[in-house]
Amino acid sequence: xxxxxxxxxxxxxxxxxxxxxxxxxxxxxxxxxxxxxxxxxxxxxxxxxxxxxxxxxxxxxxxxxxxxxxxxxxxxxxxxxxxxxxxxxxxxxxxxxxxxxxxxxxxxxxxxxxxxxxxxxxxxxxxxxxxxxxxxxxxxxxxxxxxxxxxxxxxxxxxxxxxxxxxxxxxxxxxxxxxxxxxxxxxxxxxxxxxxxxxxxxxxxxxxxxxxxxxxxxxxxxxxxxxxxxxxxxxxxxxxxxxxxxxxxxxx
Amino acid sequence: xxxxxxxxxxxxxxxxxxxxxxxxxxxxxxxxxxxxxxxxxxxxxxxxxxxxxxxxxxxxxxxxxxxxxxxxxxxxxxxxxxxxxxxxxxxxxxxxxxxxxxxxxxxxxxxxxxxxxxxxxxxxxxxxxxxxxxxxxxxxxxxxxxxxxxxxxxxxxxxxxxxxxxxxxxxxxxxxxxxxxxxxxxxxxxxxxxxxxxxxxxxxxxxxxxxxxxxxxxxxxxxxxxxxxxxxxxxxxxxxxxxxxxxxxxxxxxxxxxxxxxxxxxxxxxxxxxxxxxxxxxxxxxxxxxxxxxxxxx
Numbered sequence: 001x002x003x004x005x006x007x008x009x010x011x012x013x014x015x016x017x018x019x020x021x022x023x024x025x026x027x028x029x030x031x032x033x034x035x036x037x038x039x040x041x042x043x044x045x046x047x048x049x050x051x052x053x054x055x056x057x058x059x060x061x062x063x064x065x066x067x068x069x070x071x072x073x074x075x076x077x078x079x080x081x082x083x084x085x086x087x088x089x090x091x092x093x094x095x096x097x098x099x100x101x102x103x104x105x106x107x108x109x110x111x112x113x114x115x116x117x118x119x120x121x122x123x124x125x126x127x128x129x130x131x132x133x134x135x136x137x138x139x140x141x142x143x144x145x146x147x148x149x150x151x152x153x154x155x156x157x158x159x160x161x162x163x164x165x166x167x168x169x170x171x172x173x174x175x176x177x178x179x180x181x182x183x184x185x186x187x188x189x190x191x192x193x194x195x196x197x198x199x200x201x202x203x204x205x206x207x208x209x210x211x212x213x214x215x216x217x218x219x220x221x222x223x224x225x226x227x228x229x230x231x232x233x234x235x236x237x238x239x240x241x242x243x244x245x246x247x248x249x250x251x252x
Numbered sequence: 253x254x255x256x257x258x259x260x261x262x263x264x265x266x267x268x269x270x271x272x273x274x275x276x277x278x279x280x281x282x283x284x285x286x287x288x289x290x291x292x293x294x295x296x297x298x299x300x301x302x303x304x305x306x307x308x309x310x311x312x313x314x315x316x317x318x319x320x321x322x323x324x325x326x327x328x329x330x331x332x333x334x335x336x337x338x339x340x341x342x343x344x345x346x347x348x349x350x351x352x353x354x355x356x357x358x359x360x361x362x363x364x365x366x367x368x369x370x371x372x373x374x375x376x377x378x379x380x381x382x383x384x385x386x387x388x389x390x391x392x393x394x395x396x397x398x399x400x401x402x403x404x405x406x407x408x409x410x411x412x413x414x415x416x417x418x419x420x421x422x423x424x425x426x427x428x429x430x431x432x433x434x435x436x437x438x439x440x441x442x443x444x445x446x447x448x449x450x451x452x453x454x455x456x457x458x459x460x461x462x463x464x465x466x467x468x469x470x471x472x473x474x475x476x477x478x479x480x481x482x483x484x485x486x487x488x489x490x491x492x493x494x495x496x497x498x499x500x501x502x503x504x505x506x507x508x509x510x511x512x513x514x515x516x517x518x519x520x521x522x523x524x525x526x527x528x529x530x531x532x533x534x535x536x537x538x539x540x541x542x543x544x545x546x547x548x549x550x
Contacts, residue, residue, distance in 0.1 A: 040439050043394075111369075138349075139293040166350065
C-alpha cells in the first residue's frame, strides 16, 4: 500500500499498481492504494456517513477492478469464498456512500453480475437504446459466440453444447469505441453514439466507460474498466479530482 | 394459459405453485437449470422467440407468467463431466444465459433475476431503505474491534451482529468472542443496534400485503423457533404502502420485508428478501400468499 502525505482529500484506489489511471490519480492526490485482494487485510469501517481505512476517512473511491478480483486469499481455504462474498458486499456499499465520490459506482445488479456486457445490454435496453443484434439460447445460433461473462469472440461450440450454455451470438461488428467521462466522449466527436447512452450510464453511477458501437451506432458493449493511454489517463485523473473537490465541498 | 417454472424443480415454493396451478387447471412447463440443452432449449431475441421442449414448442409470447427459483449449487446436465475450472465456466455461463432468458420473457416474472440484488449487501440495502423513508437501526460494518467497541458504547441497549453479504446467517448478540475474533484479524461483520420487540414479516405480492407477526424469545427466530408463535397482524398504512412501492420499484412481484416493532410501535426495517420463503408463513397463518402469486402469473 502507498500512503502519500499531501494535504486535502484522501482517495482509496483499488486495482493493479500498473493501472495507468491509478498512477495518474496517485500523482495528484493523497492516496491509499490497494490491490483488490489486499483490502481485507486492513482495518475497514463503514457506516451511514463515513468510510475509513486503517482509521483514515476516505473521500474518493476509485474501483479499477472486477468484483470477482476482490478475494480473501490470505484466509484459510475453507473461508475464502465466504470472505470474498463479505468483502464484495462491503465494497459495493462503500462506493454508494453519499460522502464518497466514486467515478465507478455500480448498482447491485451491475456489481453482482460482474459488470459484464449482458447487464449493460439489459440496462440500455430498458432505456430504449439501439443495440447490436444478438440471438440468445444457441438453439438456432449464427455468427460469432460472445461469452456472457468474459466478452470477446469465440468460435461457436457444437450445437449440443451451445444449447446447454444458452449461448449469445451476433453477426454485428464493432466499428468505433468511445471513451466517455460524465456522459461525454473524450478527445473526439462521438458521431455514431446516441447521447442517451452516456446519460443512462451516469444515471447508473458510471462516470467513466468505454462504449463500443456498430457502424449503425448500435451499442455492442460497455467496459467500465477501460485501459487508458497515458495522456488520457492524466486528463481523466484531473477531471476526477475536480469532482472529488466539488463533492468534498458539498459534504463538508 | 401457461406458466413457466424456471430453475430448481426441487424448490418447495415452485412445487407448491405447480400444485396450485394444477388445481386451477393452469398448464405449467418446467424449465430446469440442469435440463437446459437436454430437456429444453430456447431461441430468443428482444423481439421474442421460442422455447423448445421435448414434445412441443412454446412461443415466449404465449407465457402468462414465470416463477424463477435458482439453487446456489446447480447440477451439470446429465452425463456431462467437467474439470473444476471448466465446471465453473460452464455453470457461470449457463446461469447468465438463464438471466438473459428471463429478461427476454414478455410476461410477469416472479422474480426477475436482476431484481432485488441489493439483498446481497446488507449495508447497501440499508442505505437504500433509509433513503426511501424507512426507519433503519443504526449500524456499522467493520473488522476493527475498536470501531465496534465505540459503536457498542453509543448503544447501551445492546447490539447484534451478522454477515454483511446476503448469505443466510444467524443474528447473534454481540459478545467478547466476536471482539476477540476481530482483534485477531477477520473479515468485516455488520453490527447493528439491538431493537427489542415483536418481529413482523410482510410479504408483498403485487399490491397486496400479507403481514405475519412472530413472537419469539430468541434473537433470531429463523434459527431458533422454540416457543415462537405466528399470527396475522395489522400494519400501518404508510409502512404497507412503502413496502409495496419499494417492491414495485425493484421489480419484485413477490418480496419479504422483515421488521422489528418496538414497544413505542416504531417499525424498524431489517431487510427485504427477493426470494422469500413464504410457505412457513402461509401454513402458520392461512394467508393465501401462493394463490395471490399465482393470480399475478396467470
